[in-house]
């Protein structure tokens with residue numbers, strides 16, 4: 001995939017790093033929030049106010065489970081500074097509409113592409129679409145270095161600032177000082193952080209990066225086999241990818257038509273577990289967690305789509321080394337459980 005002139009910076013915790021208050025690159029000033037609050041559905045989409053440094057959750061689109069641009073537009077206030085779309089499960093959000101909205105309202109767009117490596121929108125890779133994009137290399141992601149991630153930007157000044165601030169605010173890292181071409185002199189330019197990805201993690205990441213297209217093709221193949229396997233089952237809704245988009249297929253999120261089943265989603269999970277199959281739920285929406293309700297007074301009804309869809313979804317196993325036998329086993333198991341639970 002071609003990323004053009006994008007500058008990619010590895011960092012130990014890209015989301016956290018982008019939101020540190022001390023980081024004085026523009027985004028740091030505007031959006032100093034803990035990265036943990038950037039989860040999709042846990043936080044379907046976010047916008048910030050500068051003074052209070054507060055994020056506001058947005059509801060999702062019922063089909064893609066990505067940020068709903070219409071809901072974003074409704075919730076924007078004159079004090080909103082940025083919008084942060086999360087590419088749910090690896091499918092890019094509608095970036096044209098979001099960029100248009102951001103332009104009209106004078107907002108920055110920061111993509112939370114935690115799940116979207118590699119994914120593309122109208123042929124442009126995620127990471128080369130907006131001013132800033134953050135990816136995660138955490139253990140569960142499509143590319144992993146154990147922990148860490150990367151931020152991409154086309155903005156040179158921003159990249160220079162981020163490069164410096166991720167390592168103590170020092171102008172030149174150890175490689176630039178101690179290698180044969182290096183020079184000993186360095187200056188501390190600002191009060192920086194220790195957010196550099198380690199060399200060991202980077203070495204792992206570079207090898208992983210060489211395999212990313214192959215791993216992505218394997219995930220895509222699993223997804224299409226699942227979709228084919230479940231296509232005729234009316235109690236299930238398979239995930240779809242909108243036109244002009246390529247998904248990273250980080251997750252395969254099936255949805256249950258619960259009104260046609262005699263069992264709940266939890267019972268379904270238990271029955272699949274009894275067949276040796278692990279499934280999960282991605283994610284419990286942020287506004288439904290006790291902390292967020294206590295701290296921000298969120299109510300379930302404020303995000304009707306995320307609240308309703310949350311009851312229905314179930315993530316199936318998906319990983320590049322899945323064998324055809326394992327894929328078939330998943331399909332057969334789901335269909336068998338459904339067969340015994342049809343209304």
Ligand SMILES: Cc1ncc(COP(=O)(O)O)c(C=O)c1O
Pocket residue numbers: 013014015016035036038039040086112114135136137138147148149
């Ligand atoms: C949407 C989203 N954003 C950000 C993060 C944080 O990523 P990391 O664990 O690499 O800090 C996560 C973690 O899973 C996430 O789901």
